[in-house]
Amino acid sequence: MTAPTDAVETSPDIQRWAVLLEYDGGAFVGWQRQANGVSIQSLLEDAASRLSGGRDVASVTAGRTDAGVHASGQVAHLDFPGSLQLNPRAVRDGLSFHLKPHPVAVLDAAPVSLDWNARFSALNRRYRYRILNRSTRPALDAGQVWHVKFPLDADAMRRAAQTLLGRHDFSTFRASSCQAKSPLRTLDRLDVRRDGEMILFEVEARSFLHHQVRNLVGTLQMVGCGRWPEERVRQALDARDRSKGGPTAPPDGLALTGVGYEPDPFAVAGANIRSKTLDAS
């Protein structure tokens, strides 16, 4: 998808920009460019290409979200031609304009050095999952939640979730399609709480295996509905066997809410800073 990292880092003809993205994943085949439908990557790269007078622009993202998965805080970087006159506001508004009418918007943009990488510089990823737990199907939140009809015990799910925190072999919660070299991951946060009819999961780790969050939620839901005792979640983890885990929760309820960097490129030089327009260096 992108030029080899070595080539990019040494080229004087490239300027790299970090962008903060929001999107409704329901309309797309996922982040990654595919032959069979519209991807967020293809829309973003096409918008960046328009901003560059038709030249190809490659992107790298912090998290390649699946079809149907949303984002309120996705981060990507784009390599623009070095000769282009850009500033944070122009990148943010220009990309958002060219992304119309698709439900993808650029919230912020900041110039970064060529050794900064949206994927490899990320210190953590944060996801939110929402279950709408009531009898009636969603009307206002359709496509944004997993609708579970039978009553769920959020307290039991929260307790079971705590046994998964820390560094483990997460093979039980890993999709067969996962391409990661190791199933070891460190789960830093897995909060579960009820807010009226909604059950909210807040999940954080340096990185995740493919489908890990959805498999965790699908497994905890087995506890919530009473089909699994709480301790079976930890037993499933220890089994290191996908067949011992619960089902994969649907993508609708999932959103990438944030990616952590140190320092945060947007806090330093983003378009949202209400000061003089910054020029790309």
Add this chain to the structure above:
Amino acid sequence: MTAPTDAVETSPDIQRWAVLLEYDGGAFVGWQRQANGVSIQSLLEDAASRLSGGRDVASVTAGRTDAGVHASGQVAHLDFPGSLQLNPRAVRDGLSFHLKPHPVAVLDAAPVSLDWNARFSALNRRYRYRILNRSTRPALDAGQVWHVKFPLDADAMRRAAQTLLGRHDFSTFRASSCQAKSPLRTLDRLDVRRDGEMILFEVEARSFLHHQVRNLVGTLQMVGCGRWPEERVRQALDARDRSKGGPTAPPDGLALTGVGYEPDPFAVAGANIRSKTLDAS
């Protein structure tokens, strides 16, 4: 639209049901049946007719929301044939089924007496209005918020809002199309607060004039962006002249969140009660 109240109240052939509704108003011409598009009323009455084996069923609603206005707690009543065997769960799930695939869902249903009226028995209506206050257009909340790009001072809006509480002649905030006999209304609540990029209005009154909430929000937004001093809001109210008010805020940000009754028909005998299924009396 409905039979005269007298006739309904004395007929032994009718059973009246209260229903609690959620809908995404973006797809509709509004609550009220119209020649030029799909209304929520027509969908609901058609669904009720299907549940009644093809017989006409009339509805009365607590609030006839405009095109684009949403609801998370709308209430209506439906007059079904008296001979029909109904229970709360069957009404809720049957209507929700026949309302597919439209973004309208029945959250609860309860049998009510023939002198109970969704409109006239209502003690108050509660609305929520949401402004997304940031540079970039919404992707995830498209159609559910008013997007205002320039920074708004929520504290100034909140202070100005408090001068509107209580019983007043609200002619300044009344649409020319309003059919109410009197412009006098009692505003019981008009809270304004910021939650990140979102500015939330919570509004409550026994009843509202046509466009009253949207005209109040549009006027307060003039204070928020600094074009109006705070005291001009009260001066506009005192002028009793629509031309002295601010613009009408778009419908997208508005949702009817609840209607108050004493007693609450759904608390008494709604489908959400986890007990034996109740039969309509």
